[in-house]
Amino acid sequence: MGELFTPEAFEETGGGPLYLQLHRLIAEAIASGRLQPGDSLPSERELAAMTGLSRVTVRKGVAELVASGQLVQKRGSGTFVAPKVEKLEQALSLLTSFTEDMARRGRSVESRWIARGLHAPAPEEVMALGLGVGEKVARLERVRSSDGVPLAIERASLSQAILPDPDGVTDSLYAVLQDRGLRPVRAVQRISAANLNAKDAELLGVSPGVAGLRIERISYLPSGKVVEFTRSLYRGDAYDFAVELKLAPEGERNP
Amino acid sequence: MGELFTPEAFEETGGGPLYLQLHRLIAEAIASGRLQPGDSLPSERELAAMTGLSRVTVRKGVAELVASGQLVQKRGSGTFVAPKVEKLEQALSLLTSFTEDMARRGRSVESRWIARGLHAPAPEEVMALGLGVGEKVARLERVRSSDGVPLAIERASLSQAILPDPDGVTDSLYAVLQDRGLRPVRAVQRISAANLNAKDAELLGVSPGVAGLRIERISYLPSGKVVEFTRSLYRGDAYDFAVELKLAPEGERNP
DNA sequence: CTGCACGATACCAAAACAATACCAAAAGGG
DNA sequence: CCCTTTTGGTATTGTTTTGGTATCGTGCAG
Incomplete structure (x- = not known):
């Protein structure tokens, strides 16, 4: 995993609430392919230690990714990048x-x-x-x-x-x-x-x-x-389209 | 947000009451698309500091935009340009x-x-x-x-x-x-x-x-x-799906 | 003088933010 | 199989940020 979640990495995320900075960091890692489907993230406690944040803040940063289906959490096991059927x-x-x-x-x-x-x-x-x-x-x-x-x-x-x-x-x-x-x-x-x-x-x-x-x-x-x-x-008998759709989270979201 | 709300910007608004000048400034930024739906405005205190006005004056300038539904305010969170209804x-x-x-x-x-x-x-x-x-x-x-x-x-x-x-x-x-x-x-x-x-x-x-x-x-x-x-x-003769698609930015694959 | 629009100061309350401490399920080793 | 460790899950609390409001001072028109 290397240098992925250091306190320094946060400086480049453009400020704002801490949990959002972490959110962006992870989302980009997934989007860029540095985190592959099936990969495990560091545990929340490790992540907290690495970044200097509290664990709850880490959780909040991760929460949206989980809600939107990009991450999957299994307690006792860890947090993983969701297995992608085939991206969006x-x-x-x-x-x-x-x-x-x-x-x-x-x-x-x-x-x-x-x-x-x-x-x-x-x-x-x-x-x-x-x-x-x-x-x-x-x-x-x-x-x-x-x-x-x-x-x-x-x-x-x-x-x-x-x-x-x-x-x-x-x-x-x-x-x-x-x-x-x-x-x-x-x-x-x-x-x-x-x-x-x-x-x-x-x-x-x-x-x-x-x-x-x-x-x-x-x-x-x-x-x-x-x-x-x-x-x-x-x-019709020899071809079909596969489409993957994503649902927006329930409530309104803050930018 | 850049150079959007400087004291100088006011000179060009044509004078009149300060709160109206601010009102015009914001309204034009929205109309011209420089402020997109969902974008957040600086907090009222920041805005006051930037423009050199008092906070209440800033509020008054913003008030009408809020009343007319062009802006949405959430306390503890910020002021945002109203989102389009259609969504995604x-x-x-x-x-x-x-x-x-x-x-x-x-x-x-x-x-x-x-x-x-x-x-x-x-x-x-x-x-x-x-x-x-x-x-x-x-x-x-x-x-x-x-x-x-x-x-x-x-x-x-x-x-x-x-x-x-x-x-x-x-x-x-x-x-x-x-x-x-x-x-x-x-x-x-x-x-x-x-x-x-x-x-x-x-x-x-x-x-x-x-x-x-x-x-x-x-x-x-x-x-x-x-x-x-x-x-x-x-x-097939009586129903069809309309799908709107968006293309990913330049990078990677491309039709 | 009075009335009123304008503007600034000071304080209030809700929401978001972040941290501490504790809980419970699951995995893993004996 | 049990016990320990690791993991995510939750409740609670304090702090900060944000919009909301009440109050007062000023200047100008009547």
Whole structure:
């Protein structure tokens, strides 16, 4: 554990109530990975001795982490970093690209372009992207497969102003956007189910009428501008989303 | 807080009574976003020292902001910029009950019980709930409707130890759990799509084979113990989830 | 002079903060 | 199996910080 909980470490935490300083110290250690899931913290008494605080103050600093599920306490045994199912990054997995998502599962990824270029926008694209009159839309449609099995159809629409050259996108759309400084910070997704029509079923290699997972996503820049409007269709029988959610503590909390 | 409340800052406020100058200064800081919801103001005594005013004058300047709800004061704690009402409730909506979800949309809610009682567990329930041998499972199955239209089938399973009396649940399951101090802080959901079988289609009043949104959820206590295992089936044509996501700051992984 | 808005001083009470002392469950060694 | 040690859990108390309030003085307009 080393130099983690020394009195000096407190100076850098920015002041405030002692128990909050400890809270921050531990929270950051967990977030940064210096404390791994399953790791044990020093006992409360040790922690108190190390930091020069009282034990109750240490407890108070730890309490919120326990309440929020980040730490687990077992009396007679110790305090441990909660075993993470998969961080809360999972919550973001809905927003991560298909590519990364599959890579994390250790599966190969192929993608085949169906359409890629500038087109006259459909009404729903004008609505979602807030297009001006006469403005064209960059459309990227492809079938994503894993290990040779087609899993999803992805149809991304972007304003011409944001992506003037859709043919330049060969791999990750997000990577291209990021290079251009257009990094979305927020997204709204709508998830529903629908029976696949003949065309989409054909693309996914299943029978028409099979259930598909339909996801519409609109991503926003920090400024509030829309970056992309994507409609995806996943095979319901071969793909599912895992999302981890966290609940806020009961009462109001002080900043 | 930096250079926000210096005596010099007052000169630019256009004169008039001192307490009004302070009032304007704070109001503008909030309006401009330099003070964010939840931020704490310096204590009244600090503020007085900073500005060179008396504390009562500071109070008077703050009073109107408090009265109008823009600031919140907690004695012993401090003065804070009023939090937005919406909170982070968005991300939690997936975890809130069907009841609350619909109420928020201003729609009526009816629910009809299909089954409610203690049963011998199915294998997947043993797996998900971590049941011991011989332990029974409390099962709650109902059809949720809104405005007379059936929208979802909800099948909740809980360990007998956690819910010994399933018949006591007449309304919100979460409310009952909360009363017993069993408040989940974390949940993992799996979302997929499936064609409805004859029985489920019948319950939802649609034709067999129609696409349904299937959601499996496992909720956990702070200790890591499983609280509930719920499988829901939503009509794909009549219901969708809206999820708002936030992206982590630049570092690490990125779509 | 009176009335009133303004501002400062002094004191009050609630809440948060922190420390001491003690309790009870669980782990571990004989 | 019992006993000891270690662990987290709790009750109690004192101190500090914070907003809340009562009171008084000042200056200006009527």
